[in-house]
Amino acid sequence: MDKLNPNWFLKARLKTRQLLLLIALDDHRNIHRASDALHMTQPAASKQLKDLEEMLNVLLFERLPRGMEPTIYGETMIRHARMALNNLSLAHDDIVALKAGLTGQVEVGTIMTPGMGLLPKAIARIKQQAPLMRIGVHMETSNILLDMLQRGTLDFVVGRIIERENSAELNYEELTDEPACAVVRVGHPLAKSKNLQLKDISNLPWILPPHGSILRHRCDMMFRRAGLEPPINAVDSTALLFIGALLRETDSLSVMPIEVAKYYASLNVLSILPIELPCKMDAFGIITKQNYLMSPSAELLINAVRFAATEIY
Incomplete structure (x- = not known):
């Protein structure tokens, strides 16, 4: 398989309809039933699949006498298509929640120094935009906070990154020493x-x-x-x-x-x-879990922390 540019999907104008078609083909293993499920004509479905295969320069489905089977490339694309559409669905739900009044729950951990100045400034800013947002703040040492983060108790931490067995699973964005x-x-x-x-x-x-x-x-x-x-x-x-x-x-x-x-x-x-x-002391910053999908409320608070950090530091 040729190496793809990371932004290939932007240049190729990948369509949501093509992602839906991949999932329908995986569910039905038949181009006719898949096109019926999407209210498309069979020729239109076949063309979209052909366009996608040419775009990727791989065969996504084996055409068999009694149906279709995804290739290893097809299975990969199907898995990512499901993830992408699920994330779009979550984005819609989050936007509905934001339009309803920026509600939501955020649990943030902080060590003492940012807890005395940076985080209060960020929260004050957020409360002007989203007065109904519920924010839980936990002030502890970095070790305790990282344990809470990795257990899923916290959305993110403002603290120090510490060498430990599972620290590779964390993202760290330094703010200041x-x-x-x-x-x-x-x-x-x-x-x-x-x-x-x-x-x-x-x-x-x-x-x-x-x-x-x-x-x-x-x-x-x-x-x-x-x-x-x-x-x-x-x-x-x-x-x-x-x-x-x-x-x-x-x-x-x-x-x-x-x-x-x-x-x-x-x-x-x-x-x-x-x-x-x-x-x-060592520098501190924003710590999050890798591959953790942030809620809009948590993203808003993280952005407010970044903004406050530029003002303070």
Whole structure:
């Protein structure tokens, strides 16, 4: 079989009628009964089949004395014809639902950083277009979210792609990386410092993610690369409510993704120290399952996430 251009069907103007004919021939195995089922004349059906075979340069059906049998090429085309027509039927149903008020259910998973800024901005945009859309948001670590995605609990995830056995079954569209920053209580003596350096803060009390976490490892390596020992006087926690409360009671520092810190700083809960930390988390993005047919509602939300990402990042 000759190699086909990926857009051959566009150039060939493949007709829906030809797809229906393939399915009818598969169902009836007879050109007369297939043409009757489609309310076509037998010569018209024969011509459409001949045109399709010439287009593909293969024989799709064996003409037998008492009927027709699909060849291996015919079976392939029949299978794809059924899929294509089924998708068109689903598209019609989805459009009817959209015209009825953009209803639908979307389940999205998110890690903390996009859950604090990107996703709320995207959802606010979607709710202006589709106020009746039901959106479920699940904020967890990437590992948990990917398990939920692969079980079919979520439509898509905004998180990090992680090396695992079945990660090849996932699509990943990177949005941005995740730089970290140092934060303190409002009114902290260091909040208005100038020319602050790592050596000025390495021996101070810190609230850090637990040992074994990615951010703790990156934070420790940040100090080591600068020739400094990582903070020894440290409380380990990732609970934001606790971290905020402990910051208010002490002069401790903490490290967190800059988007999260900006959110809490806007509420006057904490201050971001004027120092650029050479420390960042891995990039995050939109993660979907391969060969998963998205609902219109999920597609709308994904597009809103993309649009919000261009505005924020």
